Amino acid sequence: MEWVVLLLAPLAVGALLYLVGRWLFSLDGDLTLLWAEWRGKRPEKELPGKVVWVTGASSGIGEELAYQLAKIGSLLVLSARRENELERVKKQCLEISNLNSDDILVVPLDLTDRSSHEGATKTVLQHFGRIDVLVNNGGRSQRSLFVDTKLEVYQAIMELNYLGTISLTKHVLNHIIQRKKGKIVTMSSVMGIMGAPLATGYCASKHALQGFFNSLRPELAEYPEITVSTICPGPVQSKIIDNVFTEELSKSLQKPGDQSHKMPTDRCVRLTLVSIANDLNEAWVSDHPYLAICYLWQYAPTWAWWLLNKMGKIRIRNFKSGVDADVSYSKKKS
Template sequence: MELKNKIVWITGASSGIGEALCYQLNKMGARLIISSRNREALYHVKNNCKINPLDVHVLPLDLENTDSLKDVTNEAIKIFNKIDIVIHSGGISQRSLALETELSVAQRLMNVNFWGTVALTQHLLPSMLSKKTGHIVIISSLVGKFGTKFRSAYSASKHALHGYFDSLRSEIGPAIKITIVCPGFIKTNVTINALTADGSKQNSMDEAQANGMPAEECASQIIKAILTGKEEVYIGGKEKYGVLLKRFLPGLFSKIVKKAKVT
């Protein structure tokens, strides 16, 4: 599968993994629609796309405002008359204990990470199905496969994505591909913007995140998974082996994760 001239819509495109994907896909000749809440940051990303910036279109959106996403999706489709690939990279993380986290914070995490992604997908799918082609890429997390401390609602929102998109894959057949990406510790600002128990931002970077894989390397591995049509891929350092440990040695995994440094 070639990505040159493919129409790729990326949410969460103004920073982190989404931003890194923009630059690499632009170099590969893809035609981009880039979205997030931060219009100014999106134009910064657009200006940094050096290969034909006229093929990079800014389309702000707010995943938490699900009522607006039908109109935004229609606008995205009109730009190039189709979407070949949508990359759901938008989302927020969490750094708080479950019992201390306000329910409104947990609900916001679900609204942005799960419901926003689902709503956007449901509005976009009819167009892909009518053309009998498309690729949906979901940036989940390793904690979409197992839970750790300080991530209860965040982990729940990512687990929900797996349940929804695994089910969707079984319903829509082979014409529309679905790839679920599970990154571990990636060096981005995700922990700086993570929500604490009262909904305020953490405003600091975790040590594990600071020492994580560069976003550019993560983006390269995501693009490889897209090109090869992977259904699910795990990206990161040794933390990614937690998926196998959880599956085959759950008791041992439980003991390890209770002691693991995850911030």
């Protein structure tokens, strides 16, 4: 009998470890986020009728946010630079929802034109009378090595991703503080937590956002109904690689590469809406290996670096061979 136990015990432990490993590798969000998705408040209950202002709504994650919010019944403000694309998104929102034309306001906005942010905020308030949620989503990534990149590119990235975002936040927050309620949600990135080659400026801008909003949150602690959330996606399917900054401001990426290995946009947006509905302070929305590295980063940063350095070599090799640089373990959910 004893030898049977001795034989089976390691097998049982092995099987258990295998199952736990498989389960961990099937996750695509941090545990607080996935718990909220399972047991928490539902976006369909929390967000209908709310005025949600989405920047970067003309493509990718922002566009999909507009569609999912429209279906839920949120009132929408859509902003980005390209008005014709925003009108296209608005038209599509009207087709898939019960919203009327007046329920969706298109406000063209260049995040780098900070002098226009006050006027844009007034336009929204004149139309809807309030802003319940600001989703700071507009932004651009980077694909270039630091040694090859002009300094003006770094300035442009910070102007857009960091200063543009906090400028708009400042105007909207004035209104939210007057009402003593509202949500500021910012699309950061796993690159706001860790680092990655080919994206030194992008990572710096997202780290800046993380630091900024992590410090703003406790400044607003006296207002229990004002929440500040940062969403940290890993690689997600969108137009982000077509629009990246490169070595020079005037140069775009020649071969954006295949994006199909990345998290589907609708899954990223669904988890973002769960985060908003549940007022999560920070949410990691990512497939592996980036999700695993986020965890490792918290507990054993030096081991995380060992892994990141290995992945970094693959990123640079992929980039130089014209394949998309991101390394992703994807499960194709849609």
